Amino acid sequence: MDDLTGVDDRAIDVYVLAVIRLYRDGLARFLHNQARLRVTGSSGNIEEGLAAIRSVQPDVVLLDRLFSDGVALVERILDRASHARVIALAVSELESDILPFAQAGVSGYVMHDDSLDELARKIHAVARGEVLCSPQTSAMLLRGLHRKRPVRTVMSRRLTRRELEVLSLLEEGLSNKEIARRLYIELPTVKNHLHNVYEKLGVSRRDSAVAWLNSERRVEALRL
Numbered sequence: 001m002d003d004l005t006g007v008d009d010r011a012i013d014v015y016v017l018a019v020i021r022l023y024r025d026g027l028a029r030f031l032h033n034q035a036r037l038r039v040t041g042s043s044g045n046i047e048e049g050l051a052a053i054r055s056v057q058p059d060v061v062l063l064d065r066l067f068s069d070g071v072a073l074v075e076r077i078l079d080r081a082s083h084a085r086v087i088a089l090a091v092s093e094l095e096s097d098i099l100p101f102a103q104a105g106v107s108g109y110v111m112h113d114d115s116l117d118e119l120a121r122k123i124h125a126v127a128r129g130e131v132l133c134s135p136q137t138s139a140m141l142l143r144g145l146h147r148k149r150p151v152r153t154v155m156s157r158r159l160t161r162r163e164l165e166v167l168s169l170l171e172e173g174l175s176n177k178e179i180a181r182r183l184y185i186e187l188p189t190v191k192n193h194l195h196n197v198y199e200k201l202g203v204s205r206r207d208s209a210v211a212w213l214n215s216e217r218r219v220e221a222l223r224l
Contacts, residue, residue, distance in 0.1 A: 014031055014060045017063050024042045030120075039176060040058050059086070059088075060123050078205075108126045108130075176190045
């Protein structure tokens with residue numbers, strides 16, 4: 001399951017994976033009192049949390065930055081709940097902090113000075129399929145991608161018009177079948193376009209491709 005279809009019509013299931021009990025209990029209590037948010041569990045133990053995530057299949061997982069292997073945890077979470085969106089908590093604005101989480105596939109960040117209300121807003125946004133980061137963070141991610149693949153120039157990663165159309169529909173939260181219907185093309189053709197998109201961008205996940213698209217738009221806006 002790649003998309004959160006119907007999430008606007010029901011409560012968003014959230015799982016909290018955080019080191020400090022007072023912190024995760026406080027988050028769980030706050031979220032419990034928010035409209036259309038439902039806490040399906042919380043844990044400070046990695047293996048226990050991963051087992052619960054596999055079982056309850058939450059829409060959004062809040063992942064504490066304090067876990068020493070937090071970046072690897074993102075991939076383990078997505079392996080167990082492929083449709084889930086992951087939000088990294090308590091992330092600084094340092095490139096060394098943000099870039100590894102972006103490459104692992106997170107959909108959003110809660111920075112050190114974000115409020116609880118901002119957290120709730122970001123949960124709703126990523127559940128709709130949005131990938132959230134500031135313009136400064138977007139520019140940072142692009143710089144990191146360029147440094148990671150110095151042989152590839154921006155021109156060599158440029159997408160065709162059809163590939164951009166497919167990626168834009170992916171950003172809207174459409175499934176592969178829905179994209180095929182919208183563009184009047186065959187499902188294998190959609191998959192082929194997505195394969196080309198992932199290869200050109202050097203990513204392996206839908207969320208990462210959408211993050212690239214949002215980053216490009218934000219950087220372009222900063223230039224205007």
